[in-house]
Amino acid sequence: MPDIASQLRTARTEAGIDIATAEYATKIRAKYLRALESGDWAALPEETAAKSFLRTYADYLGLDGRALVETFKAGAVRVENSTDYAPSFPYSDGGARRSWRAWVAVALVLALLVGLFLIGTNSSAAEVEALVVSSAVGPLL
Numbered sequence: 215m216p217d218i219a220s221q222l223r224t225a226r227t228e229a230g231i232d233i234a235t236a237e238y239a240t241k242i243r244a245k246y247l248r249a250l251e252s253g254d255w256a257a258l259p260e261e262t263a264a265k266s267f268l269r270t271y272a273d274y275l276g277l278d279g280r281a282l283v284e285t286f287k288a289g290a291v292r293v294e295n296s297t298d299y300a301p302s303f304p305y306s307d308g309g310a311r312r313s314w315r316a317w318v319a320v321a322l323v324l325a326l327l328v329g330l331f332l333i334g335t336n337s338s339a340a341e342v343e344a345l346v347v348s349s350a351v352g353p354l355l
Contacts, residue, residue, distance in 0.1 A: 341353035
């Protein structure tokens with residue numbers, strides 16, 4: 215029985231599928247597809263991802279993905295955690311902008327509360343009512 219890598223490579227070439235098409239269809243990066251086809255397990259990010267990639271790619275090629283994953287596990291293949299693997303976050307700078315906006319909003323709310331507290335402690339109820347009425351009616355006059 216051929217090994218996993220050669221089964222994948224043979225199935226892809228017999229189907230006339232190039233790596234770019236397989237990458238687009240499976241959403242698995244081309245370098246990982248090449249690693250699967252060459253048996254370079256150390257190039258894969260981690261064992262869990264390797265099994266997921268293997269199952270997805272095999273199913274895409276019309277092979278039995280579950281059986282290949284079982285063969286992979288039975289072979290006791292160890293996948294090293296790759297140091298160059300880092301998930302990409304396309305909107306990573308958005309968090310900084312949002313936190314800045316949140317701090318501004320919190321500061322404005324606190325300033326409003328302090329202002330209302332100071333108005334309430336330094337004025338009588340009649341003065342506050344007159345201030346509110348004059349500010350509400352003032353623009354209408």
